[in-house]
Amino acid sequence: MNTVERHRLITQAVQEAGRATVTELAELTAASEMTIRRDLDHLAAQGVLERFRGGARTLLLRGEEPPFSLRAHEAVEAKRRIAAEVVSLVSDGETVLLDSGTTCLEVARLLRGRRVTVMPLSLQAIHVLSDAPEPTSLLVPGGRPRAAEGALIGPLTLASLSALRFDTAVLGCCGLSAGDGLTAYDLDEAVVKKAAIASARRVVAAADGSKLGRTAQAHVGPPTSVDVLVTDADAPSDETTALRDHGITLRLV
Helix, strand or coil, X not given: CCHHHHHHHHHHHHHHHCEEEHHHHHHHHCCCHHHHHHHHHHHHHCCXXXXXXXXEEECCCCCCCCCHXXXXXXXXXXXXXXXXXXHHCCCCCCEEEECCCHHHXXXXXXXXXXXXXXXXXXXXXXXXXXXXXXCCEECCCCCEECCCCCXXXXXXXXXXXXXXCEEEEEECCCEEECCCEEEECCHHHHHHHHHHHHHEEEEEEECCHHHECCCCCEEEECHHHCCEEEECCXXXXXXXXXXXXXXXXXXXX
């Protein structure tokens, strides 16, 4: 088990139980207690959990969004495959609205150098595209960055979206299901995603399989808000079938 997998397992165990001891986590991961202590120190520094003598307790409520720094190391290969497929759907000359989130950040990296105009909705993606070579054109929206996430929110972001029209909006999501549609953890981000959908001719959802069938607290829109879903081949087949029944074009990678 590599470090990323161990961190994910530790985080999941602590979140589900509320707390766990070093001994319990060492048995769970087959790692030494010294290694577990280092892991817990690292995760505590990321704001994922809180250390106490001999173990750790969660700082996340059930269903709460894990921090960006942790999500960036989850399902990395699947996110890169999804991003490559998303970029293949974008034609030269398009104007693209790019949502926040770790999968959309991979899309930003692949759009560098493409003959497209891109408006990213996160500080991380803006940084990636800030020195993109020609013929890529960057539009920077207004807004307030959400702490630790870098996602742009607020009235200035909404004003930027209302002033423009896009060929394609690439959206990340916290949850997507046939029953509840697109959902987000943060209410302000949900409002931005709604505005993104309204401003685009086509909506492409980029989400690894773990997001399908999941529902977060803030509703963004029905499943019919999405035109194309790009996800990985490990996505639950019952959910992908149900989403396809809503008229969504499915691309499995």
